[in-house]
Amino acid sequence: MKTFNPATDTITPRAWVGCLSCYNDGELVGHWYDAIDAANVLPQDIHGVPTDHEELWVMDHENIPTIPGSPEMDPLTATAWAEVIEAITPQWRGAYLAWIEDQWISTPVEAPGRDEFFGFFAGEYANFTDYADGIVCDTGMFIGVPDDVAQYFDLERYAADLAQGYTVIDTPDYNVWVFANH
Structure with missing residues (x-):
């Protein structure tokens, strides 16, 4: 961030x-x-x-x-x-x-007030794929999954699907702000 x-x-x-x-x-x-x-x-x-x-x-x-x-x-x-x-x-x-x-x-x-805004706002990232990668890491999605299986996970495709539930806005410095659609 x-x-x-x-x-x-x-x-x-x-x-x-x-x-x-x-x-x-x-x-x-x-x-x-x-x-x-x-x-x-x-x-x-x-x-x-x-x-x-x-x-x-x-x-x-x-x-x-x-x-x-x-x-x-x-x-x-x-x-x-x-x-x-x-x-x-x-x-x-x-x-x-x-x-x-x-x-x-x-x-x-x-x-929206401060609390409501921060209920939607997920942060600033280099791109939405970085946000999706953070979700994969933070949730432990691959704990217990063998490396030879996990290597077939398509992060870009996962991010594209995940993005359907978010609003992504470009920042002035070429990053993105991510907001959850509630």
């Missing part, structure tokens, strides 16, 4: 919160914030002075699942996503986000 490097692997949900009134007038006025703070952003934070523009909107984001049809959302939703994502161990936030998008989960209310 991959070792987490906090210097390079930190995944923090971020949101570009902007003034909707200014946007509707053809101006982009806003700033990037950690999404956990998006719901607390005030119009004067965006404008730098008190204003009568009251409606704020998240017009772009990073490390928040993309809602089908639009990357935009209100600041409360961005903060809700951040709360769900930040409950996951930093090492596995990338896997969590990939699984959320693969499962077409579109709201933080639908997103």
Whole structure:
């Protein structure tokens, strides 16, 4: 399994919160914030002075699942996503986000919590065959089977059959995340 490097692997949900009134007038006025703070952003934070523009909107984001049809959302939703994502161990936030998008989960209310996620998540491997090999070894599948019989076991075919019960998602560094289909 991959070792987490906090210097390079930190995944923090971020949101570009902007003034909707200014946007509707053809101006982009806003700033990037950690999404956990998006719901607390005030119009004067965006404008730098008190204003009568009251409606704020998240017009772009990073490390928040993309809602089908639009990357935009209100600041409360961005903060809700951040709360769900930040409950996951930093090492596995990338896997969590990939699984959320693969499962077409579109709201933080639908997103699995930490315990539920780790009930599905089997880990990161070089490929699915390595995962299947781990099952063969961990279960002692060949204990007591003579070597001259065990040599005919086709691990690739076993992995292909086993994969039917799993979701496998490519990682950015050319490994795979493995999730059990429950």
